[in-house]
Amino acid sequence: MKPAPFEYHRAYTPQEVVELLRELGEDAKILAGGQSLVPMMNFRLAHPAALIDINPVSGLDYIRREGDELRVGALTRHRSVEISRGAEVRDGFAVLPRAARWIGHYPIRSRGTVGGSIAHSDPTAEWCLLARLHDAEIVVLGEHGTRTVPSEEWFTGFLTTAALPGEMVIETRFRRPRRCAALLEYARRRGDFAIAAAGVAFDVVDDRCQDVTIVLGGVAGRPLRVPEAEAHVQGAEPAESTWAEAARIAAASVEPGAEADGDHDYRRHLVGTLTRRAFREAYETGTDAGPVRGVA
Amino acid sequence: MTDTPGPGAAQVGRRVPRKEDHRLLAGDARFGADVQFPRIVHARMVRSPIAHGTVLRVDAAAARELPGVVDVVTAEDLPGDPHIPVRLEVAGTDLGERLQPVLAARTVRYVGEPLAVVVAEDPYVAEDAAELVEIEIDELEVLLDAGRAQGDDIVADFGLGYGDVDSAFEGAAHVIGMDVAVQRHSAVPMEPRALTVGYTHATGCLEIFGSTKVPAFNRQVLAGLLGVDEATIRMHAVDAGGGFGVRGEFYPEDFLIPWLARRLRRPVSWVEDRAEHLVAVNHSREQRHRIEVAVDDEGTILGLRDDVRHDNGAYVRTHGVIVPELTLAMLPGPYRVPAYAGRVRVALTNKTPCGTYRAPGRFEGTMAREQLLDLVAAELGMDRVELRRRNLLAREELPLTRAMHTLGTDVVLDSGDYVGLLDRALSRVDELGWRDLLARGRAEGRVLGQGVSMFLEKSGLGPHDTADVEITSTGRIRVHSGGTSLGQGIETVLAQVVADQFTVSVDLVDVVNGDTMLQPYGTGSWASRSTVVAGSAVLGAGRAVAERVRELGAQLLEAPPEDVEIADGEVRIRGAATNSRSLAEVWRAAQPGSPWLGAGEPAGLSARHRFSVDHMTYPYGAHVCLVEVDPGSGGVTVLRYLVAYEVGRAVNPALVEGQLRGGVAQGVGGALFEEFRYDESGQPQSTTFMDYLMPTASEIPPVDVVLCEDAPAATNPLGARGAGEGGLTGAGAALASAVSDAIGLPAMTGLPLDPETLVAAMARPATVRDRLRTDGIS
Structure with missing residues (x-):
């Protein structure tokens, strides 16, 4: 569990990073926090010929x-x-x-x-x-x-x-602020990569849900929006029945592959659960007059 | 809570703080990889990427070319095709054909099997070079399901039992059976294996650091394989970041690294990485039971049958077939079972070979038996606890000999109060308010359940262990024991035992474990045996030294020996504390040239004592737990946990509790999370901590302990029963019981209790769930 040999470069400005990328070509990788790249290198799943460490670059932390x-x-x-x-x-x-x-x-x-x-x-x-x-x-x-x-x-x-x-x-x-939003995940242990995740965001205007977005994770190769479920909530009353139906539609609209941590049916079930709970949390926190909850 | 008694107070029975902790917490501990020498080189194993195949070519040419590479070795370089012998034989089994070779020559049988070893000037170069070794393997069909094993792949097929089982079943009012499966998982100590080996060509001596379980046995095996005298090999005492059964057995590396040190005439270091560890060390636990019981209308057990398929992985390793033997021998547990027949077929498959993991064979068997009892309770409409209480052996029925043999000894349940322990466990649970917690949670619509399991353990395996006790120049007391320090606190326990012989604090005692030069006859730390067997040996040696101190001290004090006593680390005339000699003074009187040392007397103050015992002692206990299942995700949260355990006599109650709590943590892992999975081609899928799910602090519940000292063991002078494993033995069964209680199933048919399985189980209509099919839910 030790990385293969690589060159190490340090950059101080974004321009230097770009120059180094041009110079070193496609075998160079940018090292930022290193929380994914470094383990992959240690497992020798990644063999970059060079690393460009951008941690010294100022002005990108805001x-x-x-x-x-x-x-x-x-x-x-x-x-x-x-x-x-x-x-x-x-x-x-x-x-x-x-x-x-x-x-x-x-x-x-x-x-x-x-x-x-x-x-x-x-x-x-x-x-x-x-x-x-x-x-x-x-x-x-x-x-x-x-x-x-x-x-x-x-x-x-x-x-x-x-x-x-x-x-x-x-x-x-x-770019799209909304008052009600939540992201929920499920993993078997705290801190693990999620088996599935559901994010929702919307506003409530005149007791109707507006501007609804639903994003699912862990069910496809990239984050997935589910327009059919969004359409159901759009203009609907913010109520448990609305969330349940949206969750049902969201679960039915995905085709997650079977993986070690859950088969197709299980992942669908989880998407339903998480979508419903995300709506509930988004609505509760978003309509709460007090400060945003959940921030330590 | 700990307390340090002053000198004079008995140390045995107290919560003495661990002697080991200062060096461990201060970073002063010495682990295998901490020992490094000048000119040291670093080894890296090359492992098979294929689960089963014919080795066509292992080409090290490119690897040898890499600057910094010192050596590359394949099977053809090894002398005499070495295989690793069995440490624990089971009578009547011949496993010689299926032992693991040190390096695979013609056939590979699991992913991770060693094919070659690279040695380089630094570990990075060694790993670079290992990637350059070209391997060509012609793939063969893989066998991954022990149930499909036939012919030669069944390496042992044997039974244990007693009584007329057939008659018991024929006449029974009810015969109830089910299938229960336990998944492949194992011990994952925080420190992977490590070996550092020094070699001095001038003397031909090997110095080995890192072997921490059965060092004297490993020395014997290594000497045999190398064809050298055991006296030329010294296993040193080192710390270890956990053992749990897997660390310290004799693995291929335990031959290769010393052999390389001799071949290269250089010290060699090898440190296993986590990815290797998860495919290389002994796996464990994978069993399928078809278990059935004959009961009368009141639920009284008349007979018990079990047919076990045990997946042992690709080879037979040092444990031979002892794990499945233990499953069968311990299966009837603490219950009155008039007739019993167990059979096991041990299959070899194309997965990592198996061995022992804390509570080997019993975690699995307890899971199967206790699930069956839960099912019986459901079928007969009885309370689960009442069914158990009715069938537990009564105090007056012990001792009980079961006509079975395991680990070379008869199964003689020595003494105990099984029903009393169960009652104590349940009344503690009531005191802790679990009943309210359960009722309130359920009233809120949460899915909660309570589980209970009873188990019988075994401990204190002989046949013998040897310890030396010696007084040293400053009057300190030194112990050289054959146990090994795996983190369990054995140094503290042994120090407590010997401290009482001189009525001193443990601070005056130094314990060195597992150094074969200091203690060549030690039998190691495993099978919950060190406190019982090594502790009894230390007690004997301590008494002998104390006797000699008294004798010599009497001479120094010019008093008859019966008038002197040892107290507070001094020899003194009874009742006259002012007239005394310190241990250091007595030591000086025992040195060569001393006028007090007779011509024929050995110099020094030391004694070696061998403690021998024919039978094991059988601790027992109960696990009770409270869980919550989230129907939305299938996730299980363990809310509360309690272990009640009979330890005979607790030398150090704090350490016993620590052992039990640690066991529960591993039990939560084994019941809910941990699993070595394979794909259909035999590729391991659990090779990182992202895939092999160890429980973390977030997943471990608070654990209450009821420590019972109601039945001191009669088989050893301490009265102690071992405590290494009982925190784990009943955990799978108790958690399964709680989950089935929560989701309304009569029992669970397998582990792990993973979310996917539970969601599927809860989705079934209640009418189906009410009756458990033997094909089960998993």
Whole structure:
């Protein structure tokens, strides 16, 4: 469990990272928090010829609001989001700190980065699900400057993204604030990768659900939205029966493959449970007049 | 809570803080890999990536070319095709054909089987070079289901039992049977295996660090395989990050690393990584039972039958077929079973070979028997506890000899109060308010259940163990025992035993375990035996030294020996504390040249004592637990847990409780989480801690312990029964019982109790769930 030999480079600015990526080619990998890459290297599942350590890069660790958008720098640690309490997050993106608590264990959250997770594109990863839930855009920097990729185009499959060779993620822009939102997961032990996950977000206007998004994880190679279930909730009364029917539709609309931690039927069952419970939590926390719950 | 008594107070029976803890907590412990030498080289195993196949080629040419590589060895380099012998023989079985070779030559039989070993100047280069060894294997069909094994793949087929079972079943009002399966899982100590071996060519001596279970036995095996005298091999005492049965058995690496040190004339270090560990160390537990019982209308057991399929993996290792033998021998447990017939077929499959894991054979058998009792209770409409109480052996029925043999001894249940222990467990549960917790939870619509299991354990296996006790120059007391320090606290326990011979604190006692030069006759730490057997040996040696101290001290004090006593670490005239000699002074009087040492007397103050015992002693206990099942996810949360355990006499109650709590943690793992899975081609699917789910602190419930000392063992002078395994033995059964109670099934047909299985079980209509089919839910 020791990595194969690799070159180690350190970058201090995003431009240096891009230059190094160009110079070193496709066998180079960016090292941010290292919480996925380093274990993969130790298992020799990844054999990068070179690592570009971006931890010294300054100016990529931030959480800030621009109008409706919440912008999170690529080097922001999970833990920073988890403990954020400011209005920029609370107002419409309160699910982010709550959901960050699902990420691994404390040491992982202290080290791992939002940008690293978005770039890694694990279909159960919290940031990938939250990106889809809040219609995020991913900002990448390449040789020819920055470009912005909508999250629905960014996640192309299991551990694959729309990033082009030589590009690095520099920011994630969460764009659709909503008052009611929740992300729920189930794993057999606390801190494990989820077997399945469900995120929901909506607003309640005149006692009707509006602007509804449902995102599922662990049922496909990338985070999955379920428009049929969203349509059911759209305009409906916020009620247990609405959640139950949406959960039923969501479960029926996915075709999860059988894996070691659960067969097709079990995963569907779990999607139903999590969707229903996510709606319940989203509604309860979102309509609570007090401070956002669940933030330690 | 701990207390440190002053000198003079008895140490045995107290919660003395562990002597081991200071060095462990301060980072001063010495583990196998901590020992390094100048010029040391590092070994890396090359393991088969294929579950079954003919080896066509193992080409090390490219690996040898890599700078820093010192040596690459394959089967053809080894002398005389070495195989690893069986440590624990079962009479009447011949396993010689199916022993594991050190390196596979012609055939590989499981993924992870060693094919070659690379030695390099540093461990990184060794791992790089291991990837360059080219392996060509012609794949053969794999056997993964022990139930399909036939012919040569059934390596043993034997029975144990007594009484007229057929008549018992013929005349019975009810015959109730079911299938119960336990999944493959095993011990996963936090420290993987490690060996450091030094070799001095001038003397031909090997110094081995890292073998921590049965060092004297391993030395004997190694000497035999190397063709050298045992006196040229020294196994050193080291710390170990847990053993639980798997660590310290003789594995292929235990031959290879010393052999390489001799071949290369250099010290060699090998540290197993976690991914290797999960495919290389002994797996355990995988059994399928077809179990049935004959009962009358009142639920009284008339006869018991069990037909077991035991999956032993690819080879027979050091444990031979002792695990399935133990399953059969212990299956009737603490119950009155007038007639019993158990049969087991031990199959070899293309998976990692198996051995013992804490409570070997009993965790599985207890699960099968206790589920069957739950089913009987459901079928007869009886309360689960009442059924058990009716069938438990009564105090006056003991001792009881069951006409069966295991581990080379007869099964003689020595003494005990099984019903009394069950009552104590349940009344404690009531005191703790579990009844309310259950009722309140259920009233809120939560899915809660309570489970109970009873079990019989075995401990204190002989036939003997040897210990030395010695007074040293500053008047300290030194113990050289054959036990090994696996984290269980045996140093503290042995120190307590000997401290009482001199009425001193354990701080004055030094215990060195598992060094074969200091103690060549030790039989190791396993099978809940060290406190009982090594402790009794230490007691004997301590008494002999104390006698010599008294004798010599009397001379120094110019008094008759009957007038002197040993107290507070001094020899003194009874009732005259001012007239005394310290242990150091007595030691000086015993040195060569001392006027007090007679011409024919041996110098020094030391004694070696061998304690021999014919029969084991049988502890017993009950597990009770409260669980919640989430119908939405199938997840099980263990809310409360209680173990009641009869230990005979607790040398250190805090350590006994620690043993029991640790056992429960592993039991939660085995019942709910841990499983070595394989795909259809025999590829292991549980090779990291992401896939092999060890329970963490978040999954372990609070554990209450009722420690009983109601039935001291008659077979050893301490009165102790072993405590290493009883925290685990009944855990699978109790958790299964609680889950079945929660979700409304009469019993569970298998472990693990995973969410997928439970969701499927709960989805069945109640009419189906009311009657458990023998094809079960798993």
